[in-house]
Amino acid sequence: MRIGHVVGNWKLNGSLSGNETLLGSVKAAVPKAAGCRFGVCVPYPYLAQVKDLLAGSGVEWGGQDCSRFDKGAYTGEVSGAMLAEFGCTYAIVGHSERRTIFGDTDGVVAEKFAAARRAKLTAILCVGETLEERERGVTEEVLARQLDAVLENQGAAALDGALLAYEPVWAIGTGRTATVAQAQAAHAFLRGRVAKKDARVAEALPILYGGSVKAANAAELFAMPDVDGGLIGGASLVAEEFAAICQAAIARKG
Numbered sequence: 030m031r032i033g034h035v036v037g038n039w040k041l042n043g044s045l046s047g048n049e050t051l052l053g054s055v056k057a058a059v060p061k062a063a064g065c066r067f068g069v070c071v072p073y074p075y076l077a078q079v080k081d082l083l084a085g086s087g088v089e090w091g092g093q094d095c096s097r098f099d100k101g102a103y104t105g106e107v108s109g110a111m112l113a114e115f116g117c118t119y120a121i122v123g124h125s126e127r128r129t130i131f132g133d134t135d136g137v138v139a140e141k142f143a144a145a146r147r148a149k150l151t152a153i154l155c156v157g158e159t160l161e162e163r164e165r166g167v168t169e170e171v172l173a174r175q176l177d178a179v180l181e182n183q184g185a186a187a188l189d190g191a192l193l194a195y196e197p198v199w200a201i202g203t204g205r206t207a208t209v210a211q212a213q214a215a216h217a218f219l220r221g222r223v224a225k226k227d228a229r230v231a232e233a234l235p236i237l238y239g240g241s242v243k244a245a246n247a248a249e250l251f252a253m254p255d256v257d258g259g260l261i262g263g264a265s266l267v268a269e270e271f272a273a274i275c276q277a278a279i280a281r282k283g
């Protein structure tokens with residue numbers, strides 16, 4: 030059985046006092062569980078606070094992005110080594126909001142992925158099609174292009190120890206979750222594409238689903254053979270919801 034992961038993505042949300050309340054509840058409700066890892070990816074200024082709040086708990090933490098550069102004259106950037114220094118174990122790269130709003134190309138995302146790995150972070154490579162692309166029937170083409178930016182240039186070995194996240198853009202923050210069949214089909218396609226390069230890496234690779242995951246639908250999604258956990262936006266801001274999603278991942282392993 031692959032390791033299950035449930036990772037919260039707070040996006041542009043949080044405050045010192047709110048984080049303390051939220052993480053106090055999350056930490057109390059999310060147990061350490063063999064075969065599962067749980068984490069929250071928070072805005073950079075809160076990393077020091079979150080490190081203090083979560084140290085020693087069953088919940089890890091990470092960044093929502095990672096500079097493709099390690100050091101130098103790159104105003105506004107935060108490097109993988111800086112994230113690691115604040116105890117981060119995860120870094121998200123290629124989130125659709127970075128791609129569409131901030132112009133991260135497949136090439137830039139691949140460089141960020143490599144940088145996160147250089148810093149020994151668990152890189153979470155996000156891929157996903159827009160509604161227009163799904164309706165045009167080019168979902169697999171889009172997923173292949175986004176995955177190949179890493180797979181072709183860095184090799185399947187680069188995915189060893191990393192995570193993939195399938196996040197259909199039309200399901201993010203919309204309340205419209207992909208059906209379990211749609212999620213499974215996309216995950217199986219992604220795993221199959223990695224397997225063509227390296228069957229062992231593909232088999233071990235956790236692929237997370239993201240897009241309107243909540244306590245009410247987590248168990249059915251995680252029951253799919255190629256869905257190994259979730260990347261959680263809105264529901265990660267509600268302690269009971271997030272904890273229940275983590276429990277669904279634990280139950281899947283049982």
Ligand code: 13P
Nearest residue numbers: 038201202240241262263
């Ligand atoms: P929602 O769970 O709010 O749909 O967001 C998903 C997401 O983008 C996680 O990275």
